[in-house]
Amino acid sequence: MAVVLPGSTAEVAAVVQYAHAQGIAMVPQGGHTGLCGGAVPDASGRQIILNLRRMRDILSIDTLEGTVTVQAGCRLADLQQAVEAKGWYFPLSLASAGECQIGGNLATNAGGHNVLRYGNVRELCRGLEVVLADGRVWSDLSGLPKNNSGYDLKQLFIGSEGTLGVITTAVLRLVRQPRQQLVALVPVPDIATALRLFGAINDEMGEALTAFELMSDFSMMLVARHFPEVVASLPLNSAWSVLVELSRPGTAEDLLSSFSGALDRSIGRTEMNDAVVARDLVQGSRLWAIRNAIPDAQRREGPSIKHDISLPRGQIAGFISELYPLLQDRCSGVRPCVFGHLGDGNLHFNLSAPSAGEAQDFVLQRERLERLVHDRVVAHGGSFSAEHGIGQLKRNEMARYKDEVTLDLMQRIKYALDPDNVMNPGKVLPDR
Ligand SMILES: Cc1cc2nc3c(=O)[nH]c(=O)nc-3n(C[C@H](O)[C@H](O)[C@H](O)COP(=O)(O)OP(=O)(O)OC[C@H]3O[C@@H](n4cnc5c(N)ncnc54)[C@H](O)[C@@H]3O)c2cc1C
Incomplete structure (x- = not known):
């Protein structure tokens, strides 16, 4: 229906309050580099996109705490450069850094190259400010390294892919530049x-x-x-x-x-x-x-079927040697393009068509091949989504692989925070 570009938390809150009252669904959007359709509205023409790119200020750097307070629309690369100019280092490292935004990174609990040493962005977050589905603002920007006063609410919003609220500001942990x-x-x-x-x-x-x-x-x-x-x-x-x-x-x-x-x-x-x-x-x-x-390079080669999986490290060799022949059996000549963060047990297990000319027919086999790969991943104790999240693309996998209690808890949390289902509906959770 519209793309809204708010310039402050108060403006986000005003838009959300209005949309909530009118029953209009909202899709928070950052740099739009997510790979699962989380920031893409449905085809109804009745949803609004809330893009935070105007909210890109770095509000403060606290050198005693080693933290930065930043608006959610700041691009990751801009934040990295700004703190590096002051002798600090923000260790989240993604190939999409030039486009993705801090809010999107937090909403997807982004990982990347340095998770081994510094963890996912969840481990780097000390505080959040979030506009809730009804337009109220929840804020905990104290940045305290220790705070055990009740539930750690920020953790709910990290990795929730915009389904529980709009992240507007964050306090993030910095480290010293490696020498x-x-x-x-x-x-x-x-x-x-x-x-x-x-x-x-x-x-x-x-x-x-x-x-x-x-x-x-x-x-x-x-x-x-x-x-x-x-x-x-x-x-x-x-x-x-x-x-x-x-x-x-x-x-x-x-x-x-x-x-x-x-x-x-x-x-x-x-x-x-x-x-x-x-x-x-x-x-x-x-x-x-x-x-x-x-x-x-894989994109230039033609369409592919992508999997973003994680496995216990000790299972990876067995998983690959078991899966390669099964894949050839189902789709002769398929070319696995496997790469990724082996140290985290996270692989991009992508499949390219047997030849570039066969790509269109090949992608029609997506569901069949995805099922094979994900079934083997789960049989080896792994996850069908390691870092890219669920968005729209993997909702069916949630229904298939997540147990009933987990899904029930997630649905209850969603309902408690967004009973009218206006915040990024149709993402993450399978239909009931
Ligand atoms: C070349 C390339 C390499 C990549 N490498 C990695 C990698 O190594 N590791 C990794 O984890 N990911 C990787 N990604 C995926 C992607 O860059 C990350 O998921 C990134 O964190 C998404 O940020 P974004 O700002 O683009 O979010 P978007 O794509 O705009 O949105 C992603 C999700 O977050 C929600 N969202 C966005 N902003 C907000 C907000 N302010 N408040 C609430 N919800 C919000 C959206 O609704 C959507 O559900 C890669 C992508 C590309 C294209």
Whole structure:
């Protein structure tokens, strides 16, 4: 029906109050980078989009607490740059940082590359201000690191994908900028070896490990095909590669020597010789560019069927070796494009059509292939949604895989906060 661009919390509250009174449904929207249709209105023409991009101010940086108070419409990249200029670091790191907004990050409980060390954005949030479905404002912006006075209400809104209220302001935790950083690309023959390396680094340098990303040979080949300048002269002859990022105080030599020791003890000389260690931040960002180019490269290859899954780390090798033949059985020639945050047990298990020419027929098999993948994920103790959320796309999976008690509690919370179902209806929860 309309796109509304409020400029303050009071304006959000006024719009919400009015829409609530008129029974008009609202769809909060941030940078619109979500991948599950959460910020997309339905086709009725009776919903309004509340986009917060005018509310982009950084309100204060508290250097004693190590926190920043920011409006929800601030782009993630703008927040990162602003705090870095003051010697601080906001560790949420997503490839969509140039477009996504803090409100969207909180509403989806965004993860990204640095979850291993700093957690999801839930772990980085110290306070919120939210406009409720009836237009009242709930505010807890004290930013206290310890506050056990009753239910921790902010946690309800984080990850609720705009179904419980509109996030307008947040207090977020900052950390000091890491002093030494090492980025390396290590080819590995299989997932078991990748996890052995993960275990060794974790044992020996635990705190220093900030990212541990997996890329299949097919995902890297797609980058080489569609963005040859990004992959440049790197060897592409192993089944898998991991991108490791370490950061800690001390000297660069100490970091390199600990990393080499972990490599040596876990995966042996051959792979070690093929590892590419960035010599400086510029080279490090080139290695990251390969990882970050995969989603675009896959898009250029044609339509695909995407899965955003998580598994206990110990189950990943078994899951993949079990699923690959089953997929070929159901859809001969299908090309799995597997990459993601192996250190968090979170993989983007995407499927490309057997050939670019077959893409249209291939996507018609979405439901069948999704069922196969998600059934195996759940059988291995995993989740069908690790970081992108539910939105509209995965509501059926909620109905299928979530137990009755969990769904009942979620429905009750939704009803308690939004009895008239005006706040982003048709998202997250399955129809009753
Ligand atoms: C290239 C690329 C890489 C990505 N990488 C990652 C990744 O590594 N990790 C990850 O977690 N995600 C990733 N994403 C997904 C996406 O960027 C995140 O989910 C992000 O947090 C969404 O933020 P947004 O501002 O774009 O939200 P939108 O897409 O606008 O909205 C997402 C949801 O949040 C709700 N919402 C938005 N703003 C508010 C608000 N102020 N109050 C209440 N509800 C609100 C919307 O209603 C919707 O349900 C990636 C996406 C792309 C395109």
